Amino acid sequence: MIFFEVAILFFICVTFLMILWMFINLTIKKVRDGRYKKLKNMADILIRNAIFLEQTEEIKLIPITARTAKMLSNDNFRSILTQELLSAKKNISGTAAVNLENLYNQLNLDKYAVKRLRSRRWHIKAKAIQELGIMGQKTHLNKIYRSTNNKNDLVRMEAQTTIVKLYGFEGLRFLDVVSYQISEWQQIKLLQELSRLAPDNFSGIEKWLNSTNMSVIVFALKLVRNYHRFELYDRITELLNHPNEVIRLEAIYTLEKIYTNETSKVLIDKYPLETLKNQKAIVKALQDVGYDDDIPVLIQFLGQDENELKRLIVRTIANINPEGLTEVENLPQSNQYPLDQIIKQIKGELI
Amino acid sequence: MFSFIVLDDNYLTMKILIAEDDELMLKTLELRLKKDGHEIISASDGRDALSKIEQHTPDLVISDIMMPYVSGLEIVAYLTENRQSKKIPIIVLSGMGQEDIVLEAFQLGADDFITKPFSPSELSVRVKRFAAINSR
Amino acid sequence: MTWQSILVDMLTYVFLAYSIVLLSLYVFIGLYSIGEIKKYLFKNSFTDYRALASATQAPGISILAPAYNEGANVIENVRSLLSIHYNNLEVIIINDGSKDDSLEKLIAAYDLYKSDFFVNEQVATKPVRGVYKSRARKYRKLIVVDKVNGGKADALNVGINISQKDYIVCIDVDCILEQDALLKLAKPFLENTDKRVIATGGVIRIANGCTIEDGMLVKINLPNSFLPRMQTLEYIRAFLLGRMAWSRLNGLLLISGAFGAFDKEIAVKCGGYDHNTVGEDMELVVRMRRYMEELKQPYIVSFIPDPLCWTEAPASFKILGRQRNRWARGTIETLRMHKVMFFNPKYRLLGMLSYPYWFFFEYLAPIIEFVGMSCFIILALFGLTNWYFFFCLLALVFSFGIMYSIFAILMEVLTYNQYNRYRDILKLIGTALMEPFIFHPFVVWSSIKGNIDLYQKKNSWGEMTRQGLSTPKKPNS
Numbered sequence: 001m002i003f004f005e006v007a008i009l010f011f012i013c014v015t016f017l018m019i020l021w022m023f024i025n026l027t028i029k030k031v032r033d034g035r036y037k038k039l040k041n042m043a044d045i046l047i048r049n050a051i052f053l054e055q056t057e058e059i060k061l062i063p064i065t066a067r068t069a070k071m072l073s074n075d076n077f078r079s080i081l082t083q084e085l086l087s088a089k090k091n092i093s094g095t096a097a098v099n100l101e102n103l104y105n106q107l108n109l110d111k112y113a114v115k116r117l118r119s120r121r122w123h124i125k126a127k128a129i130q131e132l133g134i135m136g137q138k139t140h141l142n143k144i145y146r147s148t149n150n151k152n153d154l155v156r157m158e159a160q161t162t163i164v165k166l167y168g169f170e171g172l173r174f175l176d177v178v179s180y181q182i183s184e185w186q187q188i189k190l191l192q193e194l195s196r197l198a199p200d201n202f203s204g205i206e207k208w209l210n211s212t213n214m215s216v217i218v219f220a221l222k223l224v225r226n227y228h229r230f231e232l233y234d235r236i237t238e239l240l241n242h243p244n245e246v247i248r249l250e251a252i253y254t255l256e257k258i259y260t261n262e263t264s265k266v267l268i269d270k271y272p273l274e275t276l277k278n279q280k281a282i283v284k285a286l287q288d289v290g291y292d293d294d295i296p297v298l299i300q301f302l303g304q305d306e307n308e309l310k311r312l313i314v315r316t317i318a319n320i321n322p323e324g325l326t327e328v329e330n331l332p333q334s335n336q337y338p339l340d341q342i343i344k345q346i347k348g349e350l351i
Numbered sequence: 352m353f354s355f356i357v358l359d360d361n362y363l364t365m366k367i368l369i370a371e372d373d374e375l376m377l378k379t380l381e382l383r384l385k386k387d388g389h390e391i392i393s394a395s396d397g398r399d400a401l402s403k404i405e406q407h408t409p410d411l412v413i414s415d416i417m418m419p420y421v422s423g424l425e426i427v428a429y430l431t432e433n434r435q436s437k438k439i440p441i442i443v444l445s446g447m448g449q450e451d452i453v454l455e456a457f458q459l460g461a462d463d464f465i466t467k468p469f470s471p472s473e474l475s476v477r478v479k480r481f482a483a484i485n486s487r
Numbered sequence: 488m489t490w491q492s493i494l495v496d497m498l499t500y501v502f503l504a505y506s507i508v509l510l511s512l513y514v515f516i517g518l519y520s521i522g523e524i525k526k527y528l529f530k531n532s533f534t535d536y537r538a539l540a541s542a543t544q545a546p547g548i549s550i551l552a553p554a555y556n557e558g559a560n561v562i563e564n565v566r567s568l569l570s571i572h573y574n575n576l577e578v579i580i581i582n583d584g585s586k587d588d589s590l591e592k593l594i595a596a597y598d599l600y601k602s603d604f605f606v607n608e609q610v611a612t613k614p615v616r617g618v619y620k621s622r623a624r625k626y627r628k629l630i631v632v633d634k635v636n637g638g639k640a641d642a643l644n645v646g647i648n649i650s651q652k653d654y655i656v657c658i659d660v661d662c663i664l665e666q667d668a669l670l671k672l673a674k675p676f677l678e679n680t681d682k683r684v685i686a687t688g689g690v691i692r693i694a695n696g697c698t699i700e701d702g703m704l705v706k707i708n709l710p711n712s713f714l715p716r717m718q719t720l721e722y723i724r725a726f727l728l729g730r731m732a733w734s735r736l737n738g739l740l741l742i743s744g745a746f747g748a749f750d751k752e753i754a755v756k757c758g759g760y761d762h763n764t765v766g767e768d769m770e771l772v773v774r775m776r777r778y779m780e781e782l783k784q785p786y787i788v789s790f791i792p793d794p795l796c797w798t799e800a801p802a803s804f805k806i807l808g809r810q811r812n813r814w815a816r817g818t819i820e821t822l823r824m825h826k827v828m829f830f831n832p833k834y835r836l837l838g839m840l841s842y843p844y845w846f847f848f849e850y851l852a853p854i855i856e857f858v859g860m861s862c863f864i865i866l867a868l869f870g871l872t873n874w875y876f877f878f879c880l881l882a883l884v885f886s887f888g889i890m891y892s893i894f895a896i897l898m899e900v901l902t903y904n905q906y907n908r909y910r911d912i913l914k915l916i917g918t919a920l921m922e923p924f925i926f927h928p929f930v931v932w933s934s935i936k937g938n939i940d941l942y943q944k945k946n947s948w949g950e951m952t953r954q955g956l957s958t959p960k961k962p963n964s
Contacts, residue, residue: 004879011886018890018897019916025900026912044375051379051471052386084375091376094470123529130533154530181680188542188677215680222544307607344603398701417537417572419666420703425570428625449541451574459625 036080042068043081047088050103051096062103072107082109086134104135117143122152129155133162141166148174157186164193169202175216176207182215191222199227209235214244221250225257233258240270249278256285263289268297276306283312287319295324299331302339311342318346325350363482364388365410370400370426371444372418380413383471384478397421401429404439411481412441413474416452424456431460440481444469495871502859503880509848510887517894520731524902527792536670539677540572546676547575547652548669548748552660553642554580558587560702562596564660567702569629573669578629579646580660584613584636593631598622610644610759613637618649639744640760640767647751647759656748657768659798663694663704664746668795672748675789682785685775686749688734688742689790690726692905693719694797704797709911714807717926718800720918724895727792727902734790738841740776742788744768746796753778764824766817773825780834794903808933815937818850853934885923892919 050062071077089100104110116128117140129144147159160182163171172190182190208220209232221239224232236258239251248270255263267282267289274282283301286294298317302310317324325343333339367389371377374395381391392407394400398420404412412430416423423443430439440462445453453464462481465474539545550568554561561580568578582590593599604618612634619631634645643657654676656669668689675687695715698706710716733739744767757774760767772788779786801807822845829846831838863880866872896915899905906912 004883008879008882008886011883011890015886015890015893018893022893022897022900022912023909026904026907026909029904029907044378047375048379048382052382087373088375088379089468091373091467092379092470093468094472096470096472097468123532127533158533183680184544184677185539185674188544189538191544192538192542307605307609311605311607338605338607341603341605345605348603398703417540420570420701422570422572424625446537446541451543452541455574 032076035076039071039077039080040084042071043077043084046081047084047100047103050099051088051092053099061106062099064107078109078112081107082112082131085109086131089134101136104137110135110137110139113137114140122155126152126154126158129158129162133158133165136166138166145174149178149180151180153180153183156180157183157189160186161189161193164190168197169194169200172202172204175204175211175219178213178216181213182219187215187219187222190219191226194223194226202227205229205232206235209239214247217242217244217247218250221247221254225254228258230258233260237266240266245275245278248274249281252278252281252285256288259289261291264291264294268294271301276309280309280312283309283316287316290316290320292321292324295320295327298324299327302328302331307338307342310338311345314339314342314346315349318350322350363479363486364390365478365482365485366390366392366407367411367413367478368392368394368400368403368407368409370394370397370412370414370418370423372396372415379471380474383475387475387479389478397423397426400426404430409439410485411478412439413444413478414441415444416449416456417446424452424459427456427459427461440485442474442477442481491871495866498859498862498866499872499876502855502863505855505859506880506884509852510884512844512848513887513891516732517728517891519735520728521898523731523735524727524792524898528902531793534674536667536674537572539670539673541574545573545575546654546673548573548577548654548656548673549646549650549652549751550576550578550656550658550669551643551646551650552578552580552658553583553639553646554585554589554660555583555636555639555642556585556587556589557660558585558589558592560661561589562592563702565593565597565629567663568658568660569626570703571664571669572666573673575652576628576669577650577652579649580629580631581642581646582631582633583638583642584634590631590633594619597626597629597631599629599631604649606645606648608648609755610647612641612644612648615645615648638762640762640764643767644759644762647755650751653751654748655751655754656746657744658796659745661799662691662745663699663702663797665704665793665795665797668746671791671793671795672746675787675791676748676750679787682787683753683779684750684787684789685753685779686742686747686772687789687791688730688739688748689746689795690730690792691722691743691745692794692797693722693800695800695802697797707905709906709914710800712802714802714804714926715800716914716918717922718807720892720896720915720922721926723899724892727898728891728895730790731792733841734788736836736840737787738836738844739788739790740773740841740845741769742772742790745798747772749775761824764817764820765813766821769817770821770824773821776837777825777828777834780837792902794905804929808929808936811930811933812937812940815850815853815934816941818845819938819941822846822850853931854938856931857935888923888927889919892922 046064046068053062085100085104089097092100110132113128113131116124117132119125119128129147132140132144144159144162147155148163150156150159160174163174205220205223208216211217211220221236224236236251236254240248242248242251252267255267264286267285271279271282286298295317298313301313314328317328325347328334329343331339334343364387367384369377369380369391371380372395377393377395381393385391392403392409394403397418400414401421412426414423414426427441427443430441438460442463442465443453443456443461444465444467446467456464463477465477552568557564565578565580580593598621599619600622601617602620606615606618614635616633616635619633621627621629630649632645632649634642647655654673656672658664672687672689676684693710693715694704695712696708696710697704698708710719730739747768753775754771757771757778761770764770776786776788801810825842828834828838828842830843863872863877867874867877893916896912896919900912906915
């Protein structure tokens with residue numbers, strides 16, 4: 001029985017300790033929240049002063065009150081200020097943005113970030129990288145560049161994004177060496193980063209298209225279509241024979257954007273060999289790249305059982321030439337399910 | 352329904368409603384445009400913006416697209432639907448890489464867009480253009 | 488030693504052993520979840536989800552919201568779904584043969600017309616009466632389907648057939664979503680490079696007592712009434728500790744039917760929702776996992792600990808009892824349909840850990856608790872065991888239960904801290920103290936009744952599915 005009594009006592013003690021912890025934590029948070037508003041306000045005034053500062057020859061420094069200067073040694077204030085600076089920098093460009101960077105450097109906030117860059121804890125390191133990137137701190141290139149192949153995925157992703165943020169297309173050279181797969185999410189982020197820059201005839205895509213890292217090939221294909229690199233057309237058509245299904249799919253999407261008048265023939269040739277998913281992609285691509293001559297072949301493709309694919313094929317025919325629909329209607333099975341309903345839907349879409 | 356105070360030949364002021372959920376950004380835009388002499392009404396989310404539009408009938412609306420409760424797109428649609436004698440023009444603020452959304456905004460009836468990050472001075476210039484158009 | 492005392496001893500030890508295993512598992516789950524929550528929160532602190540809302544590369548999502556006699560609030564609810572920031576989205580409202588004027592109201596409010604739409608019947612369903620779209624450009628994401636009544640599973644299957652995107656998000660139409668809920672739910676599908684993410688689940692929180700305006704959550708409050716507050720605690724415990732730990736093990740079996748995302752291709756290949764069970768949400772996840780295991784393809788069922796979706800909880804014992812009764816039946820039915828996996832090494836973690844855990848500690852727990860308690864009371868009444876021992880055992884289990892609940896509240900305070908007033912936290916602690924005496928016995932009893940009902944109605948499946956959506960109608964405050 002003593003076992004029970006000891007165990008019960010233990011549970012009760014732990015419960016009380018946890019309740020105590022809860023209330024201490026709650027109190028700390030309340031105190032911090034109370035101060036937060038005041039500190040944030042101070043930080044915001046400082047930042048707004050920087051934004052509206054008229055740059056002249058003699059005044060390079062942003063005026064800082066003695067009180068604010070004193071506050072800078074307060075960790076809490078510094079972290080709020082950094083946070084606010086980052087969010088302002090994300091929204092503002094031009095001379096005002098340069099002022100924000102100057103303020104950041106003037107207050108030595110970069111020094112603190114660099115210190116955190118050396119941290120062993122991944123989230124601190126990743127956040128420091130992100131901060132340096134947003135604040136345009138190019139002096140720490142080497143450290144950040146080395147992290148583009150870090151074994152922690154978040155550190156790696158932030159480093160890659162930051163390099164691209166700071167160096168534009170030039171920064172993409174980490175793709176030459178990256179050995180980890182680049183997730184779809186990360187690709188979206190990288191492309192978004194690049195979309196801020198003026199298109200540039202950057203080099204390297206040929207190399208990336210031959211990478212042994214599948215995700216690098218996929219990313220390179222996205223670059224080709226976003227930046228209309230028509231000169232790589234032949235290489236892309238070769239990738240339609242790649243053993244990896246995803247790469248073939250991306251190649252189809254890419255050809256849709258850089259097509260010539262031969263493209264529809266190339267895609268139709270590949271159609272019988274492809275997986276269902278890629279067949280759907282080919283049919284969708286033909287909406288843009290197909291010609292009247294392709295309609296008879298497309299009608300032949302209707303002789304399969306997948307209804308979704310059937311609908312896509314009819315839609316593509318209608319998009320290439322609405323007259324094509326009459327040919328579909330002349331088919332013997334056009335009065336039966338599912339083709340009758342598909343035709344109805346597509347007709348409705350044309351109006 | 353437009354009320355202007357003409358300061359000089361090409362310098363006109365308007366009543367502008369700014370809807371933006373980032374507090375610092377809202378305040379920054381407000382200060383920048385006030386410097387140009389405009390009267391500013393600020394709203395910190397979409398719902399707030401809609402009710403203030405009804406209340407104050409501004410001459411121009413500047414709205415972020417992604418806001419809590421009611422998005423900028425809905426504000427655009429609202430202005431297009433509820434036009435009285437003349438539609439209130441709207442400038443939308445979008446994040447980077449949001450071409451599709453900007454396209455959507457134009458289709459719903461937006462008049463101009465600015466991509467973040469942008470410079471406050473650029474916004475000021477665009478607003479002046481609207482003021483000039485409206486005064487004619 | 489008489490045979491009675493041997494029997495009593497055996498019973499005692501079996502019951503004790505079961506309790507100890509259960510308590511140890513809870514300790515493990517509690518501690519194991521901490522690391523995962525921490526990692527998620529760190530990651531969250533520098534992720535900008537907005538990037539996904541408008542990216543051309545973002546995955547296509549269809550929201551499937553079945554509605555049955557929701558006329559009172561349907562317009563507001565749909566409006567709030569349409570205000571979600573996500574570009575590559577379609578919102579499919581499935582009117583499951585409502586007897587009220589839901590459809591007429593929707594047609595009028597959203598300027599709908601009946602369009603010719605080919606319904607690709609990948610999953611067999613009750614007939615579709617019509618597919619409606621809006622004439623207004625700003626509602627172009629909206630599709631309303633009118634169908635013959637067939638229950639929630641059937642309605643969701645119609646949604647799957649209509650959907651033209653790659654991912655489906657199933658929600659209860661009266662749920663209130665957080666602004667970035669969809670973005671957070673979609674992200675895991677893009678994150679994994681070596682394993683396929685087949686489903687993502689979100690956290691459900693209780694909306695009773697919260698301030699809601701125009702279908703949007705304006706202020707979070709702790710429910711004032713007794714039952715919803717009990718459930719608030721229960722949900723915090725289940726989502727923050729239980730599911731987080733299971734998701735870390737990649738052994739999650741349940742994604743709440745109120746808010747979850749699925750890879751449509753896999754869902755269709757598995758045959759969609761099964762309308763033969765009242766636990767269609769759990770059953771689908773189990774079937775999808777089983778499908779992937781059998782194909783030997785690497786996969787993940789992901790889970791997001793952020794509170795994403797707020798729902799009205801049953802506020803009366805009658806409705807709550809019905810809900811728990813149904814949950815119990817759903818669990819049993821699901822376990823029975825997939826019994827081949829029980830301790831089957833072919834299904835790896837799923838067969839060796841997840842399934843047995845559900846069998847022993849989700850399905851059997853109320854039964855063992857009920858039987859054990861009854862036995863002890865009877866034995867004690869006959870003087871075969873002493874009351875002191877009985878109360879010690881009871882106190883042990885209760886004090887542990889309370890400690891576990893307090894731990895969950897502590898985790899909530901340390902992480903999301905949504906009920907941040909001292910008074911609210913005190914109320915939650917009070918709730919934790921009361922739960923074992925009032926709420927818990929009721930839940931156990933409801934689930935025992937579910938077992939009995941299932942046993943009695945075993946041969947009349949059809950009766951249950953024709954009651955419309957399986958969620959009992961919740962009062963809207």
